[in-house]
Amino acid sequence: MNVLVVGRGGREHSIIMKLSESTTVGELYVAPGNVGMESLATVVPIEETDSNSLIEFAKSNQIELTIIGPENPLMEGIANDFIAEGLRVFAPSKEAALIEGSKSFAKEFMEKYQISTAGYESFSDPVMAKHYVDKKGVPIVIKADGLAAGKGVVVAETKEMAYEAIDDMLVSKSFSEAGATVVVEDFLVGKEFSLMAFVNGEKVYPMIPARDHKRAFDYDEGPNTGGMGAYAPVPDIAAETVDFATSEILQKAASGMVAENRSFTGILYAGLIMTEEGPKVIEFNARFGDPETQVVLPLLKNDLLQVMLDVLDGEDPKLEWEDDFCIGVVMASVGYPADYQKGVVLPNITGDSFVIYAGVKNTEIGYVSDGGRVLLVGAKGSSLEATGRVVYESLPPNEMLDGFFYRTDIGKIKEGALG
Ligand code: AMP
Ligand code: GLY
DSSP states (O other): OEEEEEEOSHHHHHHHHHHTTOSSOOSEEEEEOOGGGTTTSEEOOOOTTOHHHHHHHHHHTTEEEEEEOSHHHHHTTHHHHHHHTTOOEESOOHHHHHHHHOHHHHHHHHHHTTOOBOOEEEESOHHHHHHHHHHHOSSEEEEESSOOTTOSEEEESSHHHHHHHHIIIIISOTTGGGGSSEEEEEOOOSEEEEEEEEEETTEEEEOOOBEEOOEEEGGGEEEEOSOSEEEESOTTSOHHHHHHHIIIIIIHHHHHHHHTTOOOEEEEEEEEEEETTEEEEEEEESSOOTTHHHHHGGGBOSOHHHHHHHHHTTOOOOOOBOSSEEEEEEEEETTTTSSOOOOOBOOOOOSSOEEEESSEEEETTEEEEOSSEEEEEEEEESSHHHHHHHHHHHSOOGGGOSSEEOOSOTTOOOTTSOO
16 A cells, blocks of 8 residues: 655654554655655655645555644644545544644633643633733743644743733734634643544544653753653553543543544544643644654554554554663754754764654755754663663764754653653
């Protein structure tokens, strides 16, 4: 079967890596992809949101399944467009993707279906939002309603910070339409983890839990990023907690979406926090997480194409997982998540690790950086300690790097830190 993957980052490279192990995959294509994927798939220069060209490509290349990686095309209805043309796609409709696309929708939905999450109110009037902050006190969390590429969340430690975030979103319109409504949410305390599942309607097949590291620097210092590394599974999250989150969060969400006439097909991602009252939802995503996917898929024993076909057919894919751990460390451009330099030649990555590319391009002088998150170095092993050693032995020391940096604590669990 010919397969097309849509996206250009580490998540899509990881999906392609897994698909390339499949004996049922014929030709493998990625659009728009990146140069680091060229050894595994044919890279097609079509943008993620260009539904018409992607549909045309799928038809003329006998693509039997298209897998959508990133969120933007989902919100624009790429799955609806493919289905309308009679093409198979592993992705939610835009109606279903609203669970990620609108935080106020997601919060109301969770309230209605009794899915545990932080208390909140939504506002479009800055004065009312500030009154609510005064009433609730700090710390408090201010979130832009729509997609903001991971930048629309402010954990405000002071009232001034909260006011500033509200003005930024509602008055200065820094996030334009995405920030026309804000959700003001209670600050929750606990360790975070991500739980993704293959979903089709009422049917939910959970993966193993993973832990992302969103802050830029070691031990969760610095600004929020798109993710600086991840590991899976997560030893401090008990199997009972995963079972509870599956039935009380993912299953309730899938059933709720069916009841709302927004039946979800694809990957449902729950960003969770383990509070004293049990796991609570921080966010839902309508797609594979990045960089969680890069450490979860390497541990999947099944053929990924077969899993997706089974799920689409309403059959149990009977997921099986390796007993090992997987750690992935992101190498980013110095300055990320703010302004950063591009065009720096990549360092050599050696050793028993795998490399997943994101912001890279090919030039006369070889592969150079072309984005904030440049690549991810990953490994599998029987313990987090042993696996971490393999990953970090593959990376040149931070001091030796010119133009790049990475966190040195991924997979090293320290009391008090988020993970
Ligand atoms: P998000 O973009 O929604 O994943 O949020 C980014 C990060 O902000 C999360 O990973 C959390 O660390 C933090 N965060 C978001 N909402 C809350 C909350 N209600 N309480 C505490 N931390 C939060
Ligand atoms: N790792 C968080 C996300 O994919 O949104």
